[in-house]
Amino acid sequence: MIRLAVDGMGGDNAPEQIVKGVLLALEKFDNLEILLYGDEKKMAPFLRNHNRLKVIHTDKYLDMGEKDPVGQLRKNKDASMFLAMRAVKEKEADAIVSAGPTQALVVASHMIIKRMPQMxxxxxxxxxxxxxxxxxxxxxxxxxxxxxxxxxxxxxxxxxxxxxxxxxxxxxxxxxxxxxxxxxxxxxxxxxxxxxxxxxxxxxxxxxxxxxxxxxxxxxxxxxxxxxxxxxxxxxxxxxxxxxxxxxxxxxxxxxxxxxxxxxxxxxxxxxxxxxxxxxIGGAMIAGLQNIVVKAHGSSNAYAFYNGIRQAKELVEADVIGKVTKLLEKNEETV
CATH class of the missing domain: 3.40.718.10 (Isopropylmalate Dehydrogenase)
Incomplete structure (x- = not known):
């Protein structure tokens, strides 16, 4: 079973399109579990019960125009993006998908998930x-x-x-x-x-x-x-x-x-x-990290976000991180 952490409040069309994309992915993939981080009250109109969906409530999230991601990471630690990322860092999830601000996602990835030593x-x-x-x-x-x-x-x-x-x-x-x-x-x-x-x-x-x-x-x-x-x-x-x-x-x-x-x-x-x-396509991977992070389009509709989830799931299934690590380690040995 693949378990993904999803930032339910990231994106121009959050939380409606994010939640709908999550439900579509759960409908399509039987081997998928999702941890959805966000404001439960705001997401409630679009949610429905599902045995492979767990909602983790937080009323804090990042504005799409966020200019100080480092400051937010220090003073707003319970923001939906950061909580989802920590779930991956602590091995509660295999990957994270977010349509939140790109700069914040890249900075948080560096500081929470960390870069691969070989990259x-x-x-x-x-x-x-x-x-x-x-x-x-x-x-x-x-x-x-x-x-x-x-x-x-x-x-x-x-x-x-x-x-x-x-x-x-x-x-x-x-x-x-x-x-x-x-x-x-x-x-x-x-x-x-x-x-x-x-x-x-x-x-x-x-x-x-x-x-x-x-x-x-x-x-x-x-x-x-x-x-x-x-x-x-x-x-x-x-x-x-x-x-x-x-x-x-x-x-x-x-x-x-x-x-x-x-x-x-x-x-x-x-x-x-x-x-x-x-x-x-759905999104872009942030290449070079110790875990899979997928940045969905900020303007994602439900179908686009579903494709971002699909992409993260496929990257986990393909064990991309493990294969890259082995190849880079091999290269280091031959230098």
């Missing part, structure tokens, strides 16, 4: 969609602005294990986001990272990948610093949403077009939406 940094690592239905891992998408080549190498090793275990890719290709595909392109960080990854046998280095190729690249893992990758991810999501709006406008601006859509194109448009919809 020099942690990274926010969403699984991103593509136009070919191929899932890719993008990191770091926001945890670190300043990185060194060896940090990106750690991320490549971690993401390679996740790609093998979770995405079932036998020999995942690692790409480096850059302004051009040729060796020697980009900043000093990019040039040095290219050289380091090229000479590392533990990963399958694909080479540089231009941002225009994100949605159809052959690479299974895309690496960059937190600023660059975050911009790339948000640009991709924004473009997908805008394209969807344009299609909807153009295909429904007359009765005849609406009829055509209804008769012939409904399934195709639904498939298009699912291909690029971030709600289908």
């Amino acid at each position: 020099r940094r942690v990274a926010i690592a969403p699984i991103i969609p593509s136009i070919t239905n191929k899932k890719r891992i993008l990191l770091d998408s926001g945890a670190n602005v300043d990185l060194k080549p060896e940090h990106l190498l750690d991320f490549a090793v971690y993401a390679s294990v996740v790609a093998k275990s979770l995405l079932h890719i036998e020999n995942p290709k690692v790409g480096l986001l850059n302004i051009g595909t040729e060796p020697g392109k980009g900043r000093e960080l990019d040039v040095q990272t290219f050289e380091l990854l090229s000479n590392t046998k533990e990963i399958n280095f694909y080479g540089n990948v231009e941002p225009k190729e994100i949605l159809d690249s052959e690479a299974d893992i895309l690496l960059s610093d937190g600023f660059t990758a975050n911009i790339a991810m948000k640009t991709m999501e924004g473009t997908a949403k805008s394209l969807g709006k344009v299609l909807k406008k153009e295909l429904t601006n007359s009765f005849f077009k609406k009829l055509i859509v209804g008769l012939f194109l409904r399934k195709s448009l639904k498939a298009f939406k699912q291909t690029l919809d971030p709600n289908e």
Whole structure:
């Protein structure tokens, strides 16, 4: 049985959409138990009794605009996010899922769950969609602005294990986001990272990948610093949403077009939406920690949060932490 700790009060649409996502996950997965942390009175209208759901009451939680997560961790220790995280630290749960403020989740992860000894940094690592239905891992998408080549190498090793275990890719290709595909392109960080990854046998280095190729690249893992990758991810999501709006406008601006859509194109448009919809992914793992932490989208609806729970469950089942630890320890022995 997999047991997850869930922050019931994190997110723009908490607690309603969080609770509904939890109940959907319990309905879908028979091997799942959930510890739900939050204000029981506020969650009550959306809750229903379930033998695999335990509600732990706290009326304290973090605002989505929280600017001082360290201060909150000191003076607001009973906040729903922090209680859920301590449950994982104390082995009462296998992983945590939260749609709360990203900075607070990253800081609390560092201070409560702690970084893996073999990892020099942690990274926010969403699984991103593509136009070919191929899932890719993008990191770091926001945890670190300043990185060194060896940090990106750690991320490549971690993401390679996740790609093998979770995405079932036998020999995942690692790409480096850059302004051009040729060796020697980009900043000093990019040039040095290219050289380091090229000479590392533990990963399958694909080479540089231009941002225009994100949605159809052959690479299974895309690496960059937190600023660059975050911009790339948000640009991709924004473009997908805008394209969807344009299609909807153009295909429904007359009765005849609406009829055509209804008769012939409904399934195709639904498939298009699912291909690029971030709600289908659910969230991003925080790679490099001693336990699984999944950051769901702040604006998650019930289905998106359910997918965040699904992702955390699958990461636990795949024993990603154990596999990464063994590989990194092996690398240290050979240095």
